[in-house]
Amino acid sequence: MIATPGHGTDRAVLAPAAALFRGLGDPTRLSLVRELARGEARVVDLSTALGLGQSTVSNHLACLRECGLVDFRPQGRASVYHLTRPELMDLLIAAEALLQATGNAVALCPSYADSAPESCALVPAGLGQPGE
Template sequence: MTMTTPPGDADRVKLAPAAALFRSLGDPARLVIVRRLALGEARVMDLVEQLGLAQSTVSKHLACLRECGLVDSRPVGRASVFTLTQPSLIGLLAAAETVLAATGDAVALCPTYGAPGGVDE
């Protein structure tokens, strides 16, 4: 007996990688790192100074982005220089900004995914 997957389940399976991509970008610190790397390569120290994040935070989020295949690094002396592996992320972020501009505060006020206290927090 062969089991078939209902159409809705098949769609969820097909969209699982896209959902994982969006979850990988779902942290503001990772987004700011990706946005900065869209301008060009950077060392952890550069990101710490430019973004005002703790070194441990930057390192943790770079590791996540690397595991997702979104950034890569190469050694330069004793440091590692990070780059985006997927330049199309720049277009994805631009499209997200367009959607956010069109929806106004709706996403920020969403009870499930918005900021805990709304846009003012």
């Protein structure tokens, strides 16, 4: 996809990667991924942890589920959500390393900085640091 030589600027080849990053490009969805990296959780637990309404959390989980990044299992009347792809954590750890290497320059970029605080960590503490 990204590192495939010989494709030049073929937008169709890059479209899936762009869609993935758009899916992860929302601070609420990143927060949900961070929480789910800690372990499985119900919507009510995620709502409480993030201080968001249950409908907001449910809508963002639906988006992440459609992307194949999270799924759920029924538990009584509730659904318990979990991350489906361990590679997602590798991606977020690499993003943390990139942010550190650039001094969070993207947070100062006028095109992308409107909702990204400089101190925002993509990966929960203790779940892996760049270089580990």
